Amino acid sequence: MGRLNINNINPHVRAAEYAVRGELAVKSEELRAQLNRGDTGLPFDQVISANIGNPQQLDQKPITFFRQVLSLLENPQLLEKEDVLINGLGYKTDVIERAKFLLKHCGSVGAYSASSGVYAIKESIAKFLERRDGFPADPSKIYLSAGASSGVNTLLHILAESPKSGVLVPIPQYPLYTATLAVLNATCVPYYLDESKAWGTDLEAIRSSYEKAKAEGVDVRCIVIINPGNPTGASLSEADVRAVIDFASKEQLVIMADEVYQTNVFIGQFHSFKGVLRKMQQENPGKYDGVELASLHSVSKGMVGECGHRGGYFELVGFDAEKAKDAAAAEGRKPDEFYCMRLLEATGVCVVPGSGFGQKEGTLHFRTTFLAPGTEWVSRITKFHQEFMDKYR
């Protein structure tokens, strides 16, 4: 056996299952390839992929507006020929305006962007949330992610303090949750949806799962709600949403509201957790101020259906981000971090302290790229260095 084998890899990775992309999906690709090779020995002449919600593989046409805008972002040179775009290719002026707006604020789509996402896009999302909920939304509390899945991954990573950290997850659920908790070696606390009531969310089922886990020593810290449900398609009534928020508030649970199917409502109406929470806060001043809510959404579902493009966000409400920042700052800086911060403040040149890459004890470095145009900025560094050394030597 090789150095790495099935018996000595990360057991938590091995434990994770992701049925939507499991053995059956692999087998279906083999069968499809068999048909494509002209094999006529199979009892069917076409493979139907009903395992994964992948509309554009199943002939749903993408929305033209999005795709025209994207074509301009990928090739901004097209904007130099607006007349050809409009008269020769049927592009509308709103497409061209949107592309110009995005290019102005994002720069090249081939560049790295800020870790939490491009601010102008977060502002667009905040406006959408304000229209949807009728309450203000703060762009700086919105984090862009590669689909909602990567947002869930980030949030669960932060929540999972130890193997005892527990997360309430509806069953049936989308396997992302159980798989990620398995990889993180945290505890999944299942609560069952009620099949006899069209897979309704039943607070008593939640409470009894919660009490049982607590009695077993699990540090339950979060409840996941998938609304509308995947794979059940059930939507929570406003009363259900209120009951969950009230319960989470009393038991101090973070609420993770997976709302990626918010435009796929079959019966009833969609009620966002953010909107209902804000209403409850208005009706009961002070009572629900401590509720911590993360709501997720995505471009993959609904009429947009752009799952291949991996776009999503989560919005945080009620978390302690500022305190975390202060605590980190209070931990103090290493000498090369101090140098680099002074350099930035004095010259506007942003480099990276050597301690970020590692260095031999007793040595100090910084790393600079040499991609910025010109060399004037290099002499700014030289001048700063002399002054810094004169002052601190």
Next chain:
Amino acid sequence: MGRLNINNINPHVRAAEYAVRGELAVKSEELRAQLNRGDTGLPFDQVISANIGNPQQLDQKPITFFRQVLSLLENPQLLEKEDVLINGLGYKTDVIERAKFLLKHCGSVGAYSASSGVYAIKESIAKFLERRDGFPADPSKIYLSAGASSGVNTLLHILAESPKSGVLVPIPQYPLYTATLAVLNATCVPYYLDESKAWGTDLEAIRSSYEKAKAEGVDVRCIVIINPGNPTGASLSEADVRAVIDFASKEQLVIMADEVYQTNVFIGQFHSFKGVLRKMQQENPGKYDGVELASLHSVSKGMVGECGHRGGYFELVGFDAEKAKDAAAAEGRKPDEFYCMRLLEATGVCVVPGSGFGQKEGTLHFRTTFLAPGTEWVSRITKFHQEFMDKYR
């Protein structure tokens, strides 16, 4: 304090540092915003981002061929007007051919693709590797990833069996490695590059770090080589590469060759680990067959510089994948998995067993999407179900 605070989040996430995107980068954005607001009180009038290799933010123009192809993939309707593309917009026929090839093999870029990547793209990469190394490459051993970073993340996840699992990492290194190992709570075993020899890779330094870690009870299982180096820019000579492979072979270490800078060579020449390994295997039949090598590459660096597009791959050589698959299959199937596999084999319809989403004990379900066009395939399921129940009831 909130339910989640700096003292009770995942301590491994808290321990992870990513200096390239740390406090200085945040501060530099604040200063840039200050300048944009017209603030003239700063001792400079422009912020220089020399912290991260982000060429397109620093005026490096993207390569036209790539961007024209991408514009067609995003908006395939443009291909209906080839004359306008060619005569009105200056697209060349090789651009149009490449776009048609990719659309034929990928389908819509708005669709989910296979977990390990689109096969036709893996074939293109295999051809590139064959040209580069002069040895065959197997597309089925190539895995596409969102930049090399996500490939490193996947590989380290699998390697990290326990806190004692150790990975040899060059210092200075790109912070991705230390940060990911911190999050995984695995052991980083640093080996120092030799600054006095232009940051050369010194086998004696590797060996002594390795022996020391082993003596301390660390299960060292992998060595990371960054070649050419980040942040050092140093390239390994062929003799250095051979020495590392020989050492890894003797000590049974997985080699992770981060070769994302392979076209950024300043002094000397790039020697790929795959190419050198294949040569050594030819020269010494049998001796190096057990070497396990993962090589990574990316579209972010070199003249391509498309870091915003997040494209990368890793190629696996010498791993035991087949045995792992057999072992998994031998673990047996649950009843609903058995049903779904029979359904697929009989009808070509791929659904997901209910156990993948979770279900109450004693109940069995499957999940099907209803996105596939038509309804004929639904009657295939009905017919199968009757036959299955008649047989197994």
